[in-house]
Amino acid sequence: MTNQKTSLSKAMLLGVGSLLLSEILCLFVAFSCAMLAVSLPAAKWFSILCTTGIHLGLMADYAVKIARRDRVEERRFQLPHRQSRPFWMGLASVAPLILLWGLLMLCRLCSLGDFLPAYRLLNAHYFQLLNLLTGSGTLGDVSMGRLLLIPVFFLVTFLCIVGAYWAGYSGKSASDLQYEA
Secondary structure, three states, rough: OOOOOHHHHHHHEEEEEEEHHHHHHHHHHHHHHHHHOOOOOOHHHHHHHHHHHHHHHHHHHHHHHHHHHHHHHHHHHHOOOOOOOOHHHHHHHHHHHHHHHHHHHHHHHHHOOOOOOHHHHHOOHHHHHHHHHHHHOOHHEEEEEEEEOOOHHHHHHHHHHHHHHHHHHHHHHHHHHHHOO
16 A cells, blocks of 8 residues: 655645636636626626635635545554645645736836736636726726735635645534534
8 A cells, every 4th residue: 555645746736726727617707797797786796706705615625635635644654744734735826826916016016018907817716806906997007005905815715725724634524613613
C-alpha cells in the first residue's frame, strides 16, 4: 500500500483549477443574469448571490475534499499533519486574483489603459460586485479607495478555503456544526 496523500503542489494546482472552473461557471451565470438585469434590477442581486455562492461553494468543496483525503492518509500512514497546508492552498488559489489585481493597479497608476472591463470578465465570480464597487466608468474614474477594497474579496475566498479545509479535516459536516451552536 502506498501513500496517496495529495502533494502540496498538486493540492495548490487543484485550487487554481477550481478557481478556473468557478470562473467559467460564474461567467455563464453573470452574463445570463446581466441580460435579465436590463429589465429587472433585482437580477443584479440574484447574480451576486449566485456567482458568489458558486465560487465559494466550489472553493470550499475543493478544500474539504483535500482535507478529508489528508486526514485519512495521515492517520493510515502515521504522517505528521502540516498546520500550514491550508494556508498555502488558499494562497495559491487566490494568487491569480492577486496578480490580476496587481495588473489592474499598475494600469491605474501608470495610465496604461482601461483594463477594468477585462478585469471584470477575468473575475466573473465577483462580476456584479465589481460593477457595484467600480461603477460603469473607466478605470481612471474609479477612486483608489474603491480599488483598494477589491482584495477583501480575495480574503473572503482565502478564508473560505482555510475554514473549509479545517472543517473537512476535523470530519465535521455542516449539520454537525449547526447542532453544536
